Amino acid sequence: MTQLKLPLLALVLSLSACTGGTEPDAPEEGVGPSVVSLPLATLDGAWMVQISVPGIQEQVMSNGPWKAVFDRDYVQAIPAASGDLQARLHAEASVIYRQAALLQAQSIAQSFSPEQRRDSDPEQAVYYYELSQLILGHTGTVMALSDAPDPLQSASKAWSELEGDLSLPSIPAVYTLPAVSPGQVPELPQDAVVELFEQVGDSKMSLADPTATLQLAVWHEAAARSASDKGDAIADALIAPWRLPFEPKLIVEPTELPLEVLFLGTVGSAADMAFLASLGAAGADVPAVVGNFSQRSMVAAAITPCLSAGVLEPQCVIDAAAGVPAPLLQAMSAAGPVSKDHRMYAKGARATVLRGGARVALALGDDRGAALLRINALDHSGDAAADPSFLLSQAAWDAGTRNALRAQELLHTQAQVLPGMASVRVSLDVLHLRVSRDAGPAMPMH
Secondary structure, three states, X not given: OOOEOOOHHHHHHOHHXXXXXXXXOOOEOOEOOOOOOOXXXXXXXXXXXXXXXXXXXXXXXXXXXXXXXXXXXXXXXXXXXXXXXHXXXXXXXXXXXXXXXXXXXXXXXXXXXXXXXXXXXXXXXXXXXXXXXXXXXXXXXXXXXXXXXXXXXXXXXXXXXXXXXXXXXXXOOOOOOOOOOOOOOOOOOHHHEEEEEOOOOOOEEEEEOHHHHHHHHHHHHHHHHHHOOOXXXXXXXXXXXXXXXXXXXXXXXXXXXXXXXXXXXXXXXXXXXXXXXXXXXXXXXXXXXXXXHOOOOHHHHHHHHHEEOOEEOHHHHHHHHHHXXXXXXXXXXXXXXXXHHHHHHHHHHHHHHHHHHHHHHHHOOOHHHHHXXXXXXXXXXXXXXXXXHHHHHHHHHHHHOOOHHHHHHHHHHOOOOOOOHHHHHHHHHHHHHHHHHHHOOOOOOO
C-alpha cells in the first residue's frame, strides 16, 4: 500500500481549503492518463520532483514567508524574506511592473491612436500615445510637453531626448522613488496620475504616466540583483522571458537555481525559463529552439510532438498539457512518499505548458493559435497556477484587442499584489469608456 506523506504545504498554508485538495488516488479533471512521453531529465529537473525528496520540502519551508508567497502578496512577502528568496520576489515584482506598463501602453495606444483620437482629447494625449508606441517596440519620437504639470513635463522632455536603443535602466528617472534597498516595497508616485483638461468644454481626463511604472520595474530589478550573492543570475533567469518589446532580449543559458527560487513558481525549472526567453530572441529559429530544449525543458518536451514543418497544432498542445500531470505525478511519487500537495503541483504544470505553447505560436507568427492557447491557459490559471505576470500580460493582450472589460476583470484580481495597480487601471478605464461609447446603447429586450 502506498505510503502517504503528511501534506506539509496544505497544513502550513491551509491550501486544502483553497484548492479543493483530494486524496492522492482520487480521480480529478486534468490529471489523467498521459498522452506525452517526457524525457526523464526534464522531470528530474523540475522543482516539483526535487521538493518531493524526503525532508527537502520541510527544509525549504523552514525559512521564508511561504503563505504570502503562495498568495502572491509581495507587500508582505518581500520584507519578510531574505537572501535568494528575497531576490526572487524582487525579480518577480519587476516582471509584474513590466507587464503593468505593457497594459498601460496597450490601453493608451488603443485610446489615442490617430484612428481613435477625439477632438476633445487633452493636448497631452499625443505624448502618451507616442510613449506607448516606444514601449510596444515601435520606432519613433516622443513630443516634449511645454504645458503640463511636473514631473510629467520633465518626463516628456527626457523621453524626447533619448537616442538609440532603449533599455530599462536608461529610461528617464523623473518620479521620486526611495534609494534601492532590498526588502522595501515602494509605492507608485502619486504625481504619476494627473488630471488634464479636455479641449472641448471644461471636462477633465485622468491619465497615468507609464514612466513611473517602468521606474518601479527598474527599482525592483536592482533590488533583486543586490539581495543575494546569486542576485544577478536569479534576476536574469526570471526576468528574461518577460522583457518588454523595446528591451534587448537576454538569452540565458539554464543554470542551477536555488530551490527556493523555483518552489511554488509557475515554471518547472531554469531550463523552462531559458526556453521561454530564447523564443523571444530576434530572428529566433523557433523549431530549432524547441528542439534544442526538448531534452532539458519539460515545457519544450511536451510541445515538441505538436510542432511539424514550422507549424504548431494548438489542439495537440492542449492535449499534451492535459497529459503532463500524469508522468509528473509518477516522478514525484518515485522521489518520495505521496502527498496531497503533489496533485496541486501537477495541475499547475498544465497551465505552464499551455502558456509555453502560446509563446511558441506567437514566435511563429500564429496569432490565432497563440490566442487559443492563452485562453486555455487562462482557464487553468487558478489557485497555485495564478501567475500575476501572465494574468497581467493577458490583460495587456486583451487591451490590445480592445477587450477592455476582461482586461479590467483580470487587473482587478491583481489589485493587491503590489502597490500602484489602481494607477495602472486609470489608462484602462479611459479605454473602457471609449469602447463603451463606441458600442452604442444596448437594444431593449422584451
